[in-house]
Amino acid sequence: MNFPWVIWPSLWYTFRNWIFANLIIRPYLDRDFTLSSFKSGAIQAIVHVSQELSKGNFGALEGFIxxxxxxxxxxxxxxxxxxxRLDLAVVAEDIFFCFPxxxxxxxTNEGGPKERIFVEITMCYHIFKGLQDHIESLVKTDGSGPLQGVYDNYDRISIANYRFIREFTKGVDDDWTVNVANHFKPGEYIQEQR
Known part of the structure; x- marks a missing residue:
């Protein structure tokens, strides 16, 4: 999708996210909201959405996107x-790093009679196809740490940016919905630049 690549966390956004989650969303919009529970749900969402996208099963994604x-x-x-298309599919075990x-x-219409409140959360996922097999082979061959060599396998690494939106206007019962689903392989981009 036409969305700027997000690869690494921002210290400023991390601080700002904590403020929004703990001082705005939880006390005023959703008393049960936590970043850790959102992150867990967001991992389930990327697995489901990416699997259906990979199959081209767009009918199954209505209501999710x-x-x-x-x-x-x-x-x-x-x-x-x-x-x-096959590379779009993500399994939870292949996500080795993710963060909001x-x-x-x-x-919208702030202060007016039709004021609406929305929350958007952009998530970033680092994905390594066959991560568990890679870790097992590293441990068997040379006993090195589990993430050593992960970034050397650029052809198996992809990054996904998903942005979720939910309306929190009083009287509206809404669920988190994906409004950006962007998958890319930074290694391919680097190889093209050489």
Whole structure:
């Protein structure tokens, strides 16, 4: 999708996210909200959404992805090779690093009679296809640490940025929905630049 790549956490956003989560969202919008529980749910979401995207099963994604984002994903899917389509599928065990990059609270018609409140959270996932097999082979061959050599396998590494949105307006019962699902392989980009 047309979304700037997010690869690493930002110290400023990490601090800001803590403030939004603990001083705005939890006390005023959702008393049960925690970043750790959101992160767990977001991992389940990327697994489900990416598996369906990989199969081109867009009907199963209605209600999980906003309509404009689903249309964009459908258009982009047609341009992907078979390998790229298969690479979209993520399993939870292959996610070796993930973090909430940015939390935003959006007010529309602020102060007016039709004021609406939304929260957006952008998540970043670092994915290594076959991570468990890679770790086992490293341990068997040379006893090195489990993440040694992970970034040397750039062809098996991808990064996914998913942005979730939920309406918190009083009287509205809403669920978290994906409005950005962006998968990319930074290693391929680096190889193209050489």
């Amino acid at each position: 906003t309509k404009p984002s689903l249309e964009e994903a459908q258009n982009n899917y047609a341009l992907l090779s078979l390998k790229q 990059y940015q939390i935003g609270v959006i007010f």
